[in-house]
Amino acid sequence: MADNEKPQGKPPAAEKKGEKEGSKAGKQAVKIPKGTRDWVGADIQVRDKIFKAAGEVFARHGAVQLDTPVFELKHILAGKYGEDSKLIYDLADQGGEMCALRYDLTVPFARWLGMTNTQSIKRYQIAKVYRRDQPAVARGRMREFYQCDFDIAGEYDTMIPDAEILRIIVDVFEAVGLGKDVTIKINHRKILDGLFAVAGVPADKVRTISSAVDKLDKLPWEEVKKEMMEKGLESGVADEIGEFTKHSGSLKKIIDLLKASEKMMANESVKKGVEEMDLLLSYLEAFEIPDRVTFDLALARGLDYYTGVIFEALIELPPNSSSESRIGSIAAGGRYDNLVGMYGRRQIPCVGVSFGVDRIFTILKQRHEDEKQRAKGVDVYVMAFGGKNGLLKERMAVASELWKAGISAEFSAKVKPKLPQQFKAAETGGVPLSIILGEDELAAGKVRVKTLGLADDHPEKEGRLVDRADMVEEVKRQLSEGQSEA
């Protein structure tokens, strides 16, 4: 599933020519393309934590990983994204096949299912996708950004995979430490479609009215109603939609509310949807997560291809947070039973979810930014005090021994570095431990192992002089003590 990042629908205007193209004539600026970023340092550690947590949850549910090319044949992407197709990045025509960068991970998955004639699979993919949208870096809208998709494809009994997807959403947010902050809204396309029909929306206006309803989380009712009327609805019809879509609550509450309406239940589509939601509720109980899900009749979701359950995971920020940092949807998805048939010989029903990695990243980073992060993961800095030729080869041999023992280690790549420079390098890198070599000590077969940054009155402030043969053990000991103190 692919659309938790809602595109703006506007392709960027041609960018201004000559805009800061380097200070000197003839020399072009060293820049990164607009709407893209480099990932490095602490950011990549937070990002990898999300990937690892999600990947472990998916594997626990029996999913396999799929990695597709960054570009697809252009005709594979054509006609899948409605008016947002203009945001697709095309490759230049250089005399071969016509290709375009992937816009989401759903279409490549459907293409792969069709090509391989796979009948059923749980698959996940974590990868970058591309949208030639107007970038808004501060608000997290990028042209290159990560998606993390999990989908279950195959002919199964009603609502069983759908319930498992919801359980996976709960599991992933718990694994990244956001379990308590996330609410999952859910609705059913059949109920929504039936509701529109009962209210009197003409069949050919259902999708466009649905996308107006989808704005209810951002706009006041009056504005949404105005949009509906501009789209051709009568005031009374709009009001009836408004009357129903204002309801949300536990699955049981909303199911009971719908069941109590004879007018609604007389509609076949609503009736079917309610039966399915009833079944879903019983499965969510078996999975112990009914209280994690809210039934919201105003949830509509933009994409056309949903055919059943739709859902969206939202994170609620404290009310005093600035509008700049307010973040809504961080995962979204639903059931789409008719997409794969566009690529293969037969339909394969699917249900899936897409996690908004960049948004989850932004939230986790905000939370951890006060925590002191080690700049990198090196455990030991090997240094020398005096000695002929800076004891370089001895430092190398010690580092070599640590590497062999699986311990990360660095040393100054200078022949004769000064001792304060070596301490400074260790400090800058946040390295917790040093090994200090001296000519006399080495002659006696000894090295000093010293935890850095200890208080002046700490009994091990000066480190420990140990036999060269005991060095690796002593390093491990001091490292594990340092961890338990931290």
Place this chain on the structure above:
Amino acid sequence: MADNEKPQGKPPAAEKKGEKEGSKAGKQAVKIPKGTRDWVGADIQVRDKIFKAAGEVFARHGAVQLDTPVFELKHILAGKYGEDSKLIYDLADQGGEMCALRYDLTVPFARWLGMTNTQSIKRYQIAKVYRRDQPAVARGRMREFYQCDFDIAGEYDTMIPDAEILRIIVDVFEAVGLGKDVTIKINHRKILDGLFAVAGVPADKVRTISSAVDKLDKLPWEEVKKEMMEKGLESGVADEIGEFTKHSGSLKKIIDLLKASEKMMANESVKKGVEEMDLLLSYLEAFEIPDRVTFDLALARGLDYYTGVIFEALIELPPNSSSESRIGSIAAGGRYDNLVGMYGRRQIPCVGVSFGVDRIFTILKQRHEDEKQRAKGVDVYVMAFGGKNGLLKERMAVASELWKAGISAEFSAKVKPKLPQQFKAAETGGVPLSIILGEDELAAGKVRVKTLGLADDHPEKEGRLVDRADMVEEVKRQLSEGQSEA
């Protein structure tokens, strides 16, 4: 470093139109772009094993990970790849910046160094790169393929980072289980350049003669000599090159050989190169890897930007292997001190290596293809025997409990699956353990935990009936026993 995949230098001819464009008129074939592939299943497990092993080695040496966008501004890539520039994939001009897909990971790294004004770093990047070459899938030449680059940037004392890179190459191949099979060839651009000068190659022909020498590992001397003469060398000059480039052996042997030649040592460039190789040898001894490296005076490397040590890791296949599966270079790199200055305000000396992930993958896969691989990593299949409604909710609750305990589990997404179907699904998935639910057992608070595929006379063939409360422990016990038996 970026060129262990040697491009063919020929852009693909315009592909035939209408080539198998779907069997029916109007319906386009569901295909993947030429020279690209999907990664899935056992392949992705082998690939991830390589990534993990390499990443751990890099981290042990204090490297940080860098992840750059898949495309760069076109002018960043321009003028960096000589005649291979025509293999660059351009993005279409859709009214914004002009961009192109990355061709390697070295130029994005240099761009990042320049942009951030970073003075020194160890960085690694594992990512796909793009070359619009004529694909040859059987021989592993793809248009989209992985590179795995490790580079050390910064002003350091001579040969210290170079020695560490060589140590890292050894470590990575040991980590993926190819330690014994890989030979590292090494040479020095200064020696090679001096050698050409001594032999009488005009300065403006050094690079083109160098690329002829680079073919000595594939072509017989006679053909290489012919190429040199076509490029304008006299026969005697070519022969003198041939005389020297035929030497290879331990660093000590070749250093001594060069030192013994007064004519060679009279050349400043050769003299400097030999001094540096002497220093390198002493550092490789400190790192305990001098016997892993062969000094080969015929190693030239194609790219222009190398300025010092150059190297290539080769895997030797048994002599009876077919020419189709003969694989040469699986990692390559060298020192390039003048590239970063093209992007930043100042030069930053660099040395680095690029591992050919796809080739390493092909070798590992060949080795492991006889080993029985589990199709996926699920540990437990939860099934039911009889019972009302197939005991679906009970199966769900059991799976839910296992997931919570971090155990991977699946169950049939059917309300009433037949028992043989459930066993078949577990078998197909290579799942080692089952939990079998029955109505009577559940009423008594019991479940059956059964290792699958045991011999008929095995004492635990029928599994164990355990209290529901002891289920997770029993699963862990049987799983760990299964592992120790396997």
